Amino acid sequence: MIRTEELLLNVGPQHPSTHGVFRxxxxxxxxxxxxxxxVMGYLHRGTEKLAENLNFTQIIPYxxxxxxxxxxxxxxxxxHSVEKMMGLEIPERAEFLxxxxxxxxxxxxxxxxxxxxxxxxxAMSPFLYAFSDRERxxxxxxxxxxxxxxxxxxxxxxxxxxxxxxxxxRVKTFVKDMHFRLDEYHNLVSGNEIFLSRIKGVGQYDAxxxxxxxxxxxxxxxxxxxxxxxxTEPYSLYDRFEFDVPVGKNGDCYDRYLCRMEEITQxxxxxxxxxxxxxxxxxxxxxxxxxxRPPAGEIYVRIESPRGEIGCxxxxxxxxxxxxxxxxxxxxVNLQILPKxxxxxxxxxxxTILGGIDIVLGEVDC
Amino acid sequence: xQHFWDQPLSWGTAAIFAAGAVGVLAFVLxxxxxxxxxERKVIGWMQYRKGPNRTGxxxxxxxxxxxxxxxxxxxxxxxxxxxxxxxxxxxxxxxxSFAVLAMIPYSMNLQFADLNVxxxxxxxxxxxxxxAIVVGGWASNNKYALLGGMRSAAQMISYEVPLVISVxxxxxxxxxxxxxxxxxxQAGYFWQWNFIPQIIGFAVFLVAAVSELNRxxxxxxxxxxELVAGYHVEYSGFRFxxxxxxxxxxxxxxxxxxxLLFLGGWNAPAPQLDFIPGILWFFVxxxxxxxxxxxxxxxxxxxxxxxxxxxxxxVLLPLAILNIFLTAxxxxxxx
Numbered sequence: 001m002i003r004t005e006e007l008l009l010n011v012g013p014q015h016p017s018t019h020g021v022f023r024x025x026x027x028x029x030x031x032x033x034x035x036x037x038x039v040m041g042y043l044h045r046g047t048e049k050l051a052e053n054l055n056f057t058q059i060i061p062y063x064x065x066x067x068x069x070x071x072x073x074x075x076x077x078x079x080h081s082v083e084k085m086m087g088l089e090i091p092e093r094a095e096f097l098x099x100x101x102x103x104x105x106x107x108x109x110x111x112x113x114x115x116x117x118x119x120x121x122x123a124m125s126p127f128l129y130a131f132s133d134r135e136r137x138x139x140x141x142x143x144x145x146x147x148x149x150x151x152x153x154x155x156x157x158x159x160x161x162x163x164x165x166x167x168x169x170r171v172k173t174f175v176k177d178m179h180f181r182l183d184e185y186h187n188l189v190s191g192n193e194i195f196l197s198r199i200k201g202v203g204q205y206d207a208x209x210x211x212x213x214x215x216x217x218x219x220x221x222x223x224x225x226x227x228x229x230x231x232t233e234p235y236s237l238y239d240r241f242e243f244d245v246p247v248g249k250n251g252d253c254y255d256r257y258l259c260r261m262e263e264i265t266q267x268x269x270x271x272x273x274x275x276x277x278x279x280x281x282x283x284x285x286x287x288x289x290x291x292x293r294p295p296a297g298e299i300y301v302r303i304e305s306p307r308g309e310i311g312c313x314x315x316x317x318x319x320x321x322x323x324x325x326x327x328x329x330x331x332x333v334n335l336q337i338l339p340k341x342x343x344x345x346x347x348x349x350x351x352t353i354l355g356g357i358d359i360v361l362g363e364v365d366c
Numbered sequence: 367x368q369h370f371w372d373q374p375l376s377w378g379t380a381a382i383f384a385a386g387a388v389g390v391l392a393f394v395l396x397x398x399x400x401x402x403x404x405e406r407k408v409i410g411w412m413q414y415r416k417g418p419n420r421t422g423x424x425x426x427x428x429x430x431x432x433x434x435x436x437x438x439x440x441x442x443x444x445x446x447x448x449x450x451x452x453x454x455x456x457x458x459x460x461x462x463s464f465a466v467l468a469m470i471p472y473s474m475n476l477q478f479a480d481l482n483v484x485x486x487x488x489x490x491x492x493x494x495x496x497x498a499i500v501v502g503g504w505a506s507n508n509k510y511a512l513l514g515g516m517r518s519a520a521q522m523i524s525y526e527v528p529l530v531i532s533v534x535x536x537x538x539x540x541x542x543x544x545x546x547x548x549x550x551x552q553a554g555y556f557w558q559w560n561f562i563p564q565i566i567g568f569a570v571f572l573v574a575a576v577s578e579l580n581r582x583x584x585x586x587x588x589x590x591x592e593l594v595a596g597y598h599v600e601y602s603g604f605r606f607x608x609x610x611x612x613x614x615x616x617x618x619x620x621x622x623x624x625x626l627l628f629l630g631g632w633n634a635p636a637p638q639l640d641f642i643p644g645i646l647w648f649f650v651x652x653x654x655x656x657x658x659x660x661x662x663x664x665x666x667x668x669x670x671x672x673x674x675x676x677x678x679x680x681v682l683l684p685l686a687i688l689n690i691f692l693t694a695x696x697x698x699x700x701x
Contacts, residue, residue, distance in 0.1 A: 009509050031513070031671060122582060122668025128413040188665075194583055195667045347513070348586075348670045 006034065009347075013042050017120045017351045020361030026342070026350065033350060036342035038335065043365035048325050055320040056082050056156055056292045064150035066329065067363040069112050072098075072105035073305040075154040077327075080235065081301035081312040082156045085294035093282030094158035099236050100171065100274050101141065101153065103267045107178065108137040109306035110264050113358050117257070118189060120355040121198050126189055133181055136174050143167055157288035168278055175271045182264060190261065199253040203341050203353035206251055213337045216330050217308025218263065219357060222248035222255035229304040236303075241273045253356040260358075263306075293320050307331050307358055331363040386478065390467060398614040399429040405660045412664040439603035447600065448505040455502035456601065456608035462491040462498075463615040470622045471546045473632045473644040484545035485537070488623065489530055492578070495612060496522040499597050502609070506600035514596025517586050517671060522578060524675055528682035529574035535567040535693040536560050536627050545623075549631030559630035563696070566689040568628045570682050575620045577678070580613065581659060583666040586674060621655040622648075629655075 012023035021042035027035040047066060051059045056078070063074035076098060083090065090098075115130030138148040145153040145161050153160055189195055207223040220227055228245040230238040246262035248255025296318040302311035308330030315324040334357050341353050373379050403418065403426065410417025418425035443452055469484045471477035481487050496519055503515020537543055539560065540551035552559045561568040577584035586596075598609045625631060629651045632644030669677070 007509060118667060122585070123666060124409070124582075125413050125664050128415065132414050192667065194669055197673055198667060198670055346671060 022361055031346045033342050033345050036339045038338055040364055043361050047366050051322060051325040053321060061152045064152055065362055066366055067360045068149055069360050070105050070109040070306045071151050072101045073310060076102055077303050077310050077312045079154045079156050081299055081314055082294055084301055085299045088157050088286055090158055090286050091283040093279045094284045095237055096274060096278050097159050097163060098154060103271050104137050106267045106306045107264050108134045110260050113260060117355045120351045140171055156292050158285035162284045168275055172275050175268050178268055199257060199352060202253045202349050203356055204250060204252040214333045218256050218259040219334050222259050223251035224249055229302060229309060241270045243270050253352055256356050291320055293318055305330055308334060329363045329366055331359040335359050335364055394615055397618055398611055401614050402429045408660045409664045436604055436607040441603045444507060444600050446507045451501050451505035455498050455505060456605040459495050459498035459612040460608045462494040463612045466491045466619050469545060472648050480546055482544050485533060485543050503597035508600050511597050511599045518597055521586060521674060524678040525574045525577040528570050528678060528686045529578060531686035532567040532570035533627060535564045535689050538693050545626050549626055552630040553633050556635035561628040566685055570686045574682060579616050579620055582663040583668050585668060586671055617659060621652050624655050625651040
């Protein structure tokens, strides 16, 4: 009888495919995982506590740093909840700009996911292709608000900067090119036998499990649940545009992959329409009181970020600073299913499953 | 030239042999330096990048600078590593990779050792490198390195079997294990090269060879996304350079072997083109194989361990055996 031992392996916090400073302590029997314990908090900066001493305009840059791959949606959820509390009117042009940047951000965010996921699976080139496209989006954002990652673009009541001359046309050109590039990506990756055999049937769960764990975004939709806040609880101008909510069937990594890829197409579709209907002129800031003091009370506002349902819960005592600010971060909630999915899988699938959940550590630790 | 190498050993001939070995080593080092440069350039171009272009004209000195950096780095050995084995592993990996080059015939006359068991010699020696990788992984006293080493052992043992069996067809056609004679049996037009009559063997050989090289899509031993760097995670400086060197010397050996076994070696595609020296034809084909390896690396994702084993034992091995039967039937019918 050979004496065998369980191997306790520390994956992270400095591991190339945990996408940041995330750590999983796994017990291995050979290459099979018998137990997995996620350890997080390496990137905790106390955003929610800090926010209690800041006024609402000052909190906006902090939201940029939560989900730094999708800063625009974070900006929006905070501004939108304050506006809702105060009952502010947003000029149409500002709302259009917000929607356009949010959808561009969704495309950029999914591109980052696509590239890094393929990198996890061992293909190097898609990563660089995805980033060269994302680069164009960042360039457009740079023209718009002078930043490439942490935009601090939206304000309570509107947006800080109007679109510069010709910007809308440049976005149109980008969207047109992106349709073409997306087809190329499908040709290169989506049918690759090795890729399919790596992700089909991996990390599978059913709709009920997904709901029990509070998953949202593509993680939930891959199981077949039609749940996209842009459709189910339309905010901003989403009720004006035609788009579909892609859903999967099996709830495995392959369906999550297809869902996200199709979401890029749908975002481009929304962008096509929004850019067509973009109002020629108008204000970018609504009428906002000098000091932003939401009335005493509570509000919970949720929107669809690229990673799922991002929510903002504000408790206000009628002051310029929130009494308590709580963000529901989709990455954090989606991550909770990881230990359950990992048991019985191999080390290789660990990377596939973790990548498939699509977390951003800035958001997990907040 | 063969008669020259077969002379009895004396001080004079020993000195010439040594000079020849140094010459080959210099040539191989040159190849490795520029294969790495070329790989980075090719993959760069495929990914909308420029690749190295800062060190020297067109970045040509990049690999030289990299090697210099590795040489000048502090030589670290982990405290709890098995020191003796840790030091031995890179050498043990490199020596056989260099030794296999002795039997490669570059043209009709240019060959160091005209072995009658040429191909078996390659298989026998390259197996030693597997041991070196396991030793390196074990001696590092690192869990990632250990997993990488074990994977590598499993992979190389599995793939050596189809690799050897896929070549049997070629051996049957030429009636010899001697690489020079295998090439000579392919003389004539390019459709007489082994890759057409031995198409199944050629395919199996290519897949198994890429796997032997631990390159994408079979680079599991050093799968950076899960095992960080695999068996050489604890190595740095020149010991690490030795592992890298080994890898690229095997690229050289496998590309040469593929050329010899399946692409007609130094034979021109048509007898009319024989006025071009054979060694040029050899290196054109050789360069094409090397390029293909880089191309594959830029295109494919990586397989999973269990899929890798499944592919070796359930697909490649039966195909290789089928190839032997088909070849035997073919030979019998042609007679």
